[in-house]
Amino acid sequence: ALIATPRIGAVLAILLLVAFTVLLVGMLARGVAEPCACFGQVRARPVGGRDVVRNAVLLGAATLTLLAPPV
Numbered sequence: 001a002l003i004a005t006p007r008i009g010a011v012l013a014i015l016l017l018v019a020f021t022v023l024l025v026g027m028l029a030r031g032v033a034e035p036c037a038c039f040g041q042v043r044a045r046p047v048g049g050r051d052v053v054r055n056a057v058l059l060g061a062a063t064l065t066l067l068a069p070p071v
Helices: 006-030 049-067
Strands: none
Touching (some): 006 049
């Protein structure tokens, strides 16, 4: 979607990233230290602030895509 229709893809990415970030922040606020396994069992480290920062960076990139002038 980001390639075919960048604006729609950016909106979808923003919606998904906001949902995932809210979930992560909720887990951290409750003190849940379980592994996410979001991408399978490749890395089974507990969720942490690094995941929230990663999502914030991706949200920024998706927002820039949404705000960029059409090509």
